[in-house]
Amino acid sequence: MPSMVDRIEQIEAGGRQAVSAAASAAELEEVRVTWLGRKAELTAILRGIADLEPAERGPVGGAANRTRKALEAQIEERGAELAAAELETGLVEDRIDVTLPGSPARAVGHLHPITRTRRLIEDVMVGLGYRVMEGPEVEHDFYNFTALNHPEDHPARMLQDTFYVDPAGPVEAGDGPRDVLLRTHTSPMQVRAMEAAPPPIFMIVPGKTYRRDSDATHSPMFHQVEGLAVGEGITLADLKGTLLAMLREIFGPDREIRMRPHFFPFTEPSVEFDVSCFRCSGTGTLNDSSRCGLCKGIGWIELGGAGMVDPNVFGFVSDSGYDSDQITGFAFGFGIERIAMLRHGVGDLRLFFDNDVRLLEQFS
Amino acid sequence: MKVPYSWMAEYCDPGLEPGVLAERLAMTGTEVERVARVGPPDPSGFVIGVVSEAGSHPDADRLSVCQVEVGDGLRTIVCGAPNVAAGQTVVVALPGAVMPDGNRIRKAKLRGVASEGMICSEVELGLGTESDGIMVLEEGLAAPGTPAAEVLALDEAVLELEVTPNRTDCFSVYGVAREAQAITGAELAPPPWQGPEVQTGGAVEAVVSVTVEDPEMCPRFTARAFTDVTIAPSPKWLQSRLVAAGQRPINNVVDITNYVMLLTGQPLHAFDLDLVPGGELTVRSAIEGERITTLDGIERELKPGMVLVCDRNGPAAIAGIMGGSVSEVSDSTTSVLLEAATWKGPNILKSSRELNLRSEASARFEKQLHPALAERAQIVAGKLFTEICGATVVEGMVDVSVGMPESRELKLRGGRVERILGMEIAIDEQAEALERLGFGVERDGSDLVITVPPDRYFDVTREIDLVEEVGRVNDLDRRLPATLPAGSDAVGGLSRQQTLQRRAEDSLRETGLNEIVGWSFTDPGEAARLRIAAPDPRATPVTLSNPLSEDQSVMRTTLLGSLLGAAQRNLSRGAERVGLFESGRVYLPAADVGPGPLGGDFPGKRRAPANELQHLAALVTGPLDPPSWSDTREAADFYALKGVLERLGAGLGVPLTVRPGEQPFLHPGRCGEVLASGSSLGWIGEIHPAIASEWDLVNCLAFEIELAGLLEASPLGNEVYEDFTPFPPVDRDVAVVIADEVAAGEVLAAVREAGGPLLVDTAIFDVYRGKGIAEDEKSIALRLRFRAADRTLSDEEVDPAWKAVVSALEGLGGRLRG
């Protein structure tokens, strides 16, 4: 008959095999009960050690305890293995459809294209050393016309072109029924700013302006940016350089500028300025040799008016240190909508004030 | 101003393609809208023909079969014009020629007779606006077969100039010729008025007398008389120039007045002298209710201030604008009184606007002409009357004038041009430029002394105007360098308020709202629809005297109307989600004129007429979030929008509080006043359902605050670091049952006040109504956090503060819940 120790070795071999074969946590538990449970042979051996011959007790007891520990360790190890595998299986089964759309985060809103364009222009001009200032929209005739060298009977002063404010209403009425108006340009701030501070001045004035006109290219309310640089030694060439730097920031580094002599009451010399077309690179012709629609084949896009501050305007602020023999300066103005329309291909000015979210949400 | 190229070239031919000249004009200050062509697109194929035979068509009454000599032999041409006859010199379009309307002439059979071309009318050639038949040229004008373009302005380029209002000289062909000379250097012919002066007075005074009652309105009135006038159509060359310049030929007398106006810039008016009783004319202001029938056949009512040329019986012409039919030149006219006057420009502009009547004459007069031009026009017209109408000139000229304005001398200082333009132009070049432009120039050391010609009298009045003239004709576009202001030490930047305003706008954008830009004007009924009534200043808007329409006739006093309108429009177009904001101005009565839109006055010595405040407002209706498959979204409620408002405040470091408030357009139970550090900024609430429904909206939340106050409260950029403590807090929760009308804000304020310095944070974590709580009560659960900076707090230390909190809650009528 084989010795008890041999039998224990057989049990250990059998037990190990059974543990390895266990394919699930449940099976492993069965294995544990079979080989280490109360009714297991090894448990019986351990329980019966006291009944053995004293000489056998040591070797048998030692072998049985080692085997039990070995099996327990192996079961634990196998249990961990099985748990990990089962977790994996479970995860694989716990699948979701990753192709469904995500639950939306709080939607991000959109700034109005006029705000975005205004900020772009402000940032460019701040980089060139300008401050941003704002002036009143309900304005005195004095600032809007008189001090900007418009003669008493200038056509722009006609009721057909300019919105006048009822002096009987709640306004600080001035000198007569036509004193208060909605500013027709941002230029009144030229005079306000010069009244308020001696030269030099480098400022831009973005803001709303109003004219009595309404169609696809004219809106009774629109936005302009005014620029004013006044000091000693400022020239028309500086105006050209400044506008060129600004337009290159807005429309791209390859742009050129063109200045055409023109007439405005409050600048002399006066010019209109154009930027070379960014769609056809100023050639007027597209790659497929068709005529460029953006610049209408001219290669240049008209943007705004500018010029050297007229000595008569300085005359209105001579108290504040502006002597046209000492001080020169340039001013320019252009429409914010015009820039936005060109940059974003919006064809109808009125769309900007319709505020349809389908337009607004295109500009992020 | 339409300038036929060949007409200008008679005085100055720069030898440039019209397109190239147009470009140079545009770059020197005279915009050219386009270069148009008169006549057929290609003049080849149009030749002079002589009709040698004109017989009737065998099968068609109205057609003639003609034999026409066209240089290379006779051609048979079928012609439908009633006036065709043998011996006529005509224009023939040969097969292959393309007509102005795009039709190509082909050999064709007309009712069985082969026709090899077409005899053309003025209209068919694009040379006229009406014709009674074919164009019949002067006999012997040119040999048969001569290209028609050699004798007719068939290939005429027309420069359509957009002349700036200061350049009255360029409203004339000769003025444009002078300009072409100045910018190209091509030679300029002497002006057409050069020659002997017309003597004032003389025989004419026996047949014409003029009284000017208001010399201020009429600084000069000249008149000449012509007898033995034969009214007839003008010669073709004159007609075709008029047509090319956009004028309709009428008869030789009227055509001459138009021709001279186009050439010299001075409008003229011809009266039938026999229809001016006694040849007496009086210039005076109109009398209230006076009427005149003008040459266009319309009877017009006149107003005082409008200046008239009257005969003994009443108005004969509206000065400078349009003549009257009473003494209109007609086929039976035999003597003519020719007026060339100078009118006060602004008055002409005003009258023409009031009458809603603009003419070529008024367009020139309204810009103010120099009196010297009147005489020039009389000289040129006088010659033409003799040549074309066979008229006899009555010797002399009636001239009622306040005298010529004093001649103007200006100094152009050396170095001034460079100082303004930033580019050097040698003094000789400066002098040459000004001379070419017609100025008198004399050297005085390094300065130039300039005499201004009449053509530029009202335009060039100062040294700076000369600088501009010198610059623009000296290739400014090519020569001007692009520089930046030298030695500028200007530092650019946004002001603190501007930076914060952007942050506030960005913050609303980030909460999912879209920015709108609303109209500054609104309809005067808006305040009433929002139930805003006096004495609320928002009920008294700034009002326009001349709005485009009633619904844009007052300036808005709140942004709410713009937002409601935009929400309504978007929803009606099927928008899913409407969350909008606006950052814009409102216009309030001057009575409380205070700061500018962002705080601080507008610069300048005169105060702004109205109080313009920058507001920030938002409006939400429906869910704030976009739709999703995973859950159902709820429409935004008061607290959703309040969250947006609080986030706006947090973005600027300003804790915003809301206390119950009142606005006429808000749900009375869901209406709050927004405050920052105790001062009121605006309102938040649910739009009153009855008001919302006026804009077809339901469940609509909004707020509006004044931006300046918010920005002022912001510590942004000025924050001071506070060390944080490592010691743990002691948290205690409390639930208090309290009357429903006690606002949560009051509870929080009382707790914070009572908690003392150890109470560092208080938050509401539950509000409960229902089972176990009386109907008019609620339970508010608060979490209080106590902490000291320098030690771990013991319960014993917290207890006094805790007791103070409890008694404060009891002071509000609350009792602690189990």
Ligand SMILES: [Zn+2]
């Ligand atoms: Zn282009």
